[in-house]
Amino acid sequence: MISVGIQRAVRLGIRSLLLHKLRSALTTLGVLFGVSSVIAMLAIGEGASEEAQEQIRRLGSQNVILRSVKPNEENASSGARVLTFGLTHEDYDRIVNTFPGVKGAVPIREIPDEVRHGQIEITPRVLCTTPDYLRVTGREMSRGRFISEVDEETIANVCVLGHETARELFPLKDPLDERVRIGADYFRVVGTLLPRVRLMGDAAEAGSEVTGEIFIPRSTGSSWWGEMLARRRAGSFDMQEIDYHEIIVDVGDQDNVLFVANACREMLARNHKTRDYEIVVPLELMLRREETKRIFNIVLGSIAGISLLVGGIGIMNVMLATVTERTREIGIRRALGAKRRHIVTQFLVETVVLSVGGGLLGIVLGLIIPTAIEHFANMRTIVTPDAPIFAFMISAGIGVIFGIYPAWRAANMDPVEALRHE
Numbered sequence: 001m002i003s004v005g006i007q008r009a010v011r012l013g014i015r016s017l018l019l020h021k022l023r024s025a026l027t028t029l030g031v032l033f034g035v036s037s038v039i040a041m042l043a044i045g046e047g048a049s050e051e052a053q054e055q056i057r058r059l060g061s062q063n064v065i066l067r068s069v070k071p072n073e074e075n076a077s078s079g080a081r082v083l084t085f086g087l088t089h090e091d092y093d094r095i096v097n098t099f100p101g102v103k104g105a106v107p108i109r110e111i112p113d114e115v116r117h118g119q120i121e122i123t124p125r126v127l128c129t130t131p132d133y134l135r136v137t138g139r140e141m142s143r144g145r146f147i148s149e150v151d152e153e154t155i156a157n158v159c160v161l162g163h164e165t166a167r168e169l170f171p172l173k174d175p176l177d178e179r180v181r182i183g184a185d186y187f188r189v190v191g192t193l194l195p196r197v198r199l200m201g202d203a204a205e206a207g208s209e210v211t212g213e214i215f216i217p218r219s220t221g222s223s224w225w226g227e228m229l230a231r232r233r234a235g236s237f238d239m240q241e242i243d244y245h246e247i248i249v250d251v252g253d254q255d256n257v258l259f260v261a262n263a264c265r266e267m268l269a270r271n272h273k274t275r276d277y278e279i280v281v282p283l284e285l286m287l288r289r290e291e292t293k294r295i296f297n298i299v300l301g302s303i304a305g306i307s308l309l310v311g312g313i314g315i316m317n318v319m320l321a322t323v324t325e326r327t328r329e330i331g332i333r334r335a336l337g338a339k340r341r342h343i344v345t346q347f348l349v350e351t352v353v354l355s356v357g358g359g360l361l362g363i364v365l366g367l368i369i370p371t372a373i374e375h376f377a378n379m380r381t382i383v384t385p386d387a388p389i390f391a392f393m394i395s396a397g398i399g400v401i402f403g404i405y406p407a408w409r410a411a412n413m414d415p416v417e418a419l420r421h422e
Contacts, residue, residue, distance in 0.1 A: 013349040016322075027318045028358035030311025031395050035362025036369060037307050038391040039383065042297060043370035046387075047380035049293035063136065064249040064261045065280040066091070066268070068242055082228075085276040086242040091268065095249055099263055101256035106136045107218065108246040111225055113183040115214055117169040124165045124212045126182055128221030136250045142166075144176050144191030151217045158220075159187040163195040164212025180214075185224055187216060257283045305394065312398035315354055319347060319406035330410055340411040347407035348400065355399025359392045366391065 017024040068086025087107075096105050111126035133139070134146045142163065151158050159180065166175050175189045193213075229240040249264065251257045261281045268277050323330075330343060366388065370381035 010349055010353065012346060013353050016326075017350060017353060023318060024354060027315055028354050028361065030314040031308065031355050031358030031398065032311075032362040032365065034305075034308030034311045035359050035391040035395050036366035037303075038305065038394070039363065039366025039387045040369040040373070040381075041303065042387045043366075043381040043383045044373065044379070045293065045296050046382040046384060047370075047374075049290075049296065050382055051380050062251045062254050062257060063282055064251060064257060064264055065282070066247040066249065066264060067278045067280065068245045069276050069278050071274060071276055082239040082241055084241040085274070087244040087247055087277060088271075089243050091271065092244060092247055094267055094271075095247065095264065099249075099260055101251055101253060101260055103250045103252035104132060104136065105250060106130055106133045106248040107244045108133070108248070109218065109221055109243070110245040111182070111216075111221055112229055112240075113225075115165070115169070116181045117178070120169055122165070122168050122212075124162065124168075124214050126221075127213055127215050128218045129215055130218055132250075133215070133248075136248050140194045142192045142194045143174075144189070146191055146193075147215060147217050152219050155219045155223050156217060157185060157187045158190045158217070160191045160193060160215040161189055162193050162213035162215075165214050166192045166212075168212065182214070182216070183224070254283065257281065308391075308394055308398055311358065311395075312355070312402040315351055315399065316402040316406060318354075319351055319403060320409070322350075323347065323406050323410045326410075327413065330413055334413075343411040344407040347410050348403045351403025351406070352396065352399040355395050355402075356392075359395030362395065363388045363392060 066087055071083065071085050092105060092107055095102060106129060109128040111128060113126055115122055115124055115126065129147070130152065131147050131149055134141070144160070146160055147158065150156070159182070161169070161175055161180075169175065169180060170178065175192060178189050179186045180189060181187075193215075227241065227243075229242065249260060251260045258281070261279060261284070265279055268279075269275075333343065367383060370383055373379055374381045
């Protein structure tokens with residue numbers, strides 16, 4: 001019986017709204033745009049957050065990255081000088097041999113030298129490292145192979161080109177088995193890598209040209225370049241004494257990452273007189289990103305919620321005007337026996353129909369907008385199932401909340417006065 005009454009109220013409500021098609025359509029626009037903006041904003045925020053999280057995951061959520069930091073040279077005098085700083089062999093040995101939970105570590109040393117092929121000359125990051133680099137960092141090969149244990153043992157003159165380096169040196173040909181000159185020595189290209197993930201600290205130094213990376217065996221780098229690295233600059237000639245520019249610590253269990261990171265901080269602080277290092281923990285960055293994402297979604301949802309609030313006020317305004325227009329109709333219905341709850345139900349149904357109709361159309365538009373943004377702006381968007389449900393529930397709630405007062409006002413009219421209304 002109740003369902004039959006509700007069905008009849010819905011039919012009457014739709015019929016009443018269709019008597020003023022344009023007004024009803026304009027009223028639903030506020031809810032429509034509010035719902036679509038909630039879905040679109042949450043999709044944009046989710047996409048941006050997921051992309052950042054993916055980059056951090058590709059760096060390795062089980063890694064702790066230690067980097068050497070050059071001392072401040074603002075007050076240094078011009079001329080020849082030796083700079084001693086950064087991560088040492090002792091730091092590497094302590095991490096590998098004494099830290100519990102450490103599965104292994106990959107040392108990296110950067111050679112400041114030019115790379116040439118034919119007439120093309122560039123200055124990429126020449127990195128001396130070990131075969132474990134690929135496994136620990138999660139990097140992927142594009143062609144060929146990476147540095148092997150045999151290359152390390154035989155001090156082989158082989159190299160692996162990063163994506164940007166391969167593109168610069170070999171724009172029109174396959175680089176595999178070609179020879180490139182690093183400094184004064186020639187190296188055979190045995191593989192190329194896919195593009196890498198960039199993170200803080202990867203920017204080029206002022207005045208230097210960075211076009212990517214090139215990897216050579218650590219033993220080969222030590223054999224050809226020795227312990228001292230020479231860097232020529234305008235008005236000065238620097239000799240750098242540095243063992244490693246970077247150490248990537250591979251922690252076997254993700255639960256131990258923060259423990260190992262804190263142990264690295266304490267060990268380096270105890271054994272380095274100056275803070276000539278920095279520590280990057282992708283897991284910490286991921287946790288911060290998740291918190292930032294939560295706050296970001298709340299802010300975006302609140303902004304979009306304001307649009308829904310404005311739409312609800314519009315519905316309330318229109319329904320108050322409708323009550324005034326239909327005063328005589330209300331009086332007639334009350335005189336024929338309609339009770340207050342019937343009048344309340346009638347006007348609530350009309351407001352809910354407006355808000356729910358706008359909400360359904362808003363969901364459709366809200367699903368189209370992220371797709372359009374992803375296609376035309378090349379920006380990643382992710383529509384989670386919760387977003388349309390959340391937006392629709394708000395729109396339906398707005399219909400009830402903002403329809404209560406107009407319905408109450410209509411139900412409490414004096415039937416006699418209502419019948420006299422012209």
